[in-house]
Amino acid sequence: xxxxxxxxxxxxxxxxxxxxxxxxxxxxxxxxxxxxxxxxxxxxxxxxxxxxxxxxxxxxxxxxxxxxxxxxxxxxxxxxxxxxxxxxxxxxxxxxxxxxxxxxxxxxxxxxxxxxxxxxxxxxxxxxxxxxxxxxxxxxxxxxxxxxxxxxxxxxxxxxxxxxxxxxxxxxxxxxxxxxxxxxxxxxxxxxxxxxxxxxxxxxxxxxxxxxxxxxxxxxxxxxxxxxxxxxxxxxxxxxxxxxxxxxxxxxxxxxxxxxxxxxxxxxxxxxxxxxxxxxxxxxxxxxxxxxxxxxxxxxxxxxxxxxxxxxxxxxxxxxxxxxxxxxxxxxxxxxxxxxxxxxxxxxxxxxxxxxxxxxxxxxxxxxxxxxxxxxxxxxxxxxxxxxxxxxxxxxxxxxxxxxxxxxxxxxxxxxxxxxxxxxxxxxxxxxxxxxxxxxxxxxxxxxxxxxxxxxxxxxxxxxxxxxx
Numbered sequence: 001x002x003x004x005x006x007x008x009x010x011x012x013x014x015x016x017x018x019x020x021x022x023x024x025x026x027x028x029x030x031x032x033x034x035x036x037x038x039x040x041x042x043x044x045x046x047x048x049x050x051x052x053x054x055x056x057x058x059x060x061x062x063x064x065x066x067x068x069x070x071x072x073x074x075x076x077x078x079x080x081x082x083x084x085x086x087x088x089x090x091x092x093x094x095x096x097x098x099x100x101x102x103x104x105x106x107x108x109x110x111x112x113x114x115x116x117x118x119x120x121x122x123x124x125x126x127x128x129x130x131x132x133x134x135x136x137x138x139x140x141x142x143x144x145x146x147x148x149x150x151x152x153x154x155x156x157x158x159x160x161x162x163x164x165x166x167x168x169x170x171x172x173x174x175x176x177x178x179x180x181x182x183x184x185x186x187x188x189x190x191x192x193x194x195x196x197x198x199x200x201x202x203x204x205x206x207x208x209x210x211x212x213x214x215x216x217x218x219x220x221x222x223x224x225x226x227x228x229x230x231x232x233x234x235x236x237x238x239x240x241x242x243x244x245x246x247x248x249x250x251x252x253x254x255x256x257x258x259x260x261x262x263x264x265x266x267x268x269x270x271x272x273x274x275x276x277x278x279x280x281x282x283x284x285x286x287x288x289x290x291x292x293x294x295x296x297x298x299x300x301x302x303x304x305x306x307x308x309x310x311x312x313x314x315x316x317x318x319x320x321x322x323x324x325x326x327x328x329x330x331x332x333x334x335x336x337x338x339x340x341x342x343x344x345x346x347x348x349x350x351x352x353x354x355x356x357x358x359x360x361x362x363x364x365x366x367x368x369x370x371x372x373x374x375x376x377x378x379x380x381x382x383x384x385x386x387x388x389x390x391x392x393x394x395x396x397x398x399x400x401x402x403x404x405x406x407x408x409x410x411x412x413x414x415x416x417x418x419x420x421x422x423x424x425x426x427x428x429x430x431x432x433x434x435x436x437x438x439x440x441x442x443x444x445x446x447x448x449x450x451x452x453x454x455x456x457x458x459x460x461x462x463x464x465x466x467x468x469x
Contacts, residue, residue: 009179012063014060038085039087053068073187075094075096076094128161133388137364139365141362141363141365149365152440156444160448169456170455170457170459184244191242192261192267195230235272235274238272242277243428246266251421262307276435283431285304351368377437400451403451404427411461
């Protein structure tokens with residue numbers, strides 16, 4: 001089967017079997033969790049999920065795309081329950097399963113790279129090549145001691161590869177956008193509901209995770225004490241799908257589903273208390289509103305007023321949430337005394353000459369924690385400079401900005417709300433680089449998804465224009 005054919009996203013007669021396979025996997029997880037045998041899922045879950053992914057990729061590409069996204073969104077939660085029932089931190093990374101399922105597309109993507117090299121394939125190759133360089137340098141400088149190097153490499157590679165797979169369906173751009181839109185709307189609702197449950201109840205597996213990791217920045221293992229990260233593994237990671245989903249919920253048609261996504265997405269972002277995410281949310285919403293006609297702006301302002309009035313009632317009625325959010329907002333007025341911000345600034349100053357002017361880098365396996373007081377998750381630039389060196393980091397960003405440069409020039413013949421959202425997200429999420437990782441795992445999935453969809457729109461409308469001529 002040609003998985004890159006123009007018909008590959010049309011309904012497949014095999015989809016009913018695909019749903020049966022997904023249902024079987026869900027049933028398997030529920031059965032093992034109910035009998036308290038999560039330990040046995042350490043290997044069973046990724047193997048079975050991979051088998052289902054291979055089947056969907058071969059026979060139901062449209063379902064494969066949705067399945068892969070949901071694995072990314074839910075696997076961290078599944079892994080925490082497994083660890084809790086096992087009573088220990090089990091082997092592998094939190095996103096190993098969705099990474100394996102994303103890699104299914106790699107052989108066909110590699111085959112298609114040469115055909116796309118002269119058009120839009122070069123940026124993907126530059127970024128993928130940079131990551132491979134980081135792996136090779138890491139293997140030379142840092143012998144593999146555990147799974148962390150492999151996990152980090154997969155975290156960078158998989159979003160690029162899966163993003164390219166989405167781009168490869170550019171002929172079906174309208175159908176692809178509709179599918180992605182539905183995925184994010186429902187994902188935000190699910191992740192938002194669980195995020196609120198996590199905050200109010202503090203389930204045992206989330207308490208176990210907090211206690212085991214001992215990361216104070218993620219809150220305390222008690223009700224109303226967790227800094228919400230929902231079904232992901234960190235509040236920073238949760239911010240990416242939530243900001244994206246909230247923006248997409250503003251795109252017509254507006255209905256109850258979109259309103260629920262807006263409501264749960266916004267309140268969960270507030271409970272996650274990631275200030276940069278708040279700024280990004282205001283930025284993307286503001287940019288989107290400016291693209292609307294005055295009459296449409298009035299309707300949207302009405303919806304936003306209703307939503308944020310509801311959120312205000314919730315925040316004021318929960319004293320713990322009100323206090324935490326108020327403290328976080330107050331920190332905007334005294335950034336000079338912000339401990340986390342000052343720590344990052346001090347580390348950047350101390351490491352600037354040591355890392356920035358290193359043209360080669362040290363490769364994967366070397367972490368900022370070993371040479372400073374900050375972690376490799378406290379930003380994007382320093383860790384990339386450490387792993388890829390100045391040259392490699394510049395090459396990676398050249399690839400990314402080559403894609404953005406093409407995306408912002410796309411001019412569809414009629415209004416394309418999804419394309420407007422793509423353009424806004426490509427720019428509006430950039431501030432998240434300052435406070436956490438931007439390209440690996442879930443952040444990378446979101447970034448490369450919308451870069452790839454933007455390039456799909458670029459090629460789709462370019463061909464459409466040529467045909468009309």
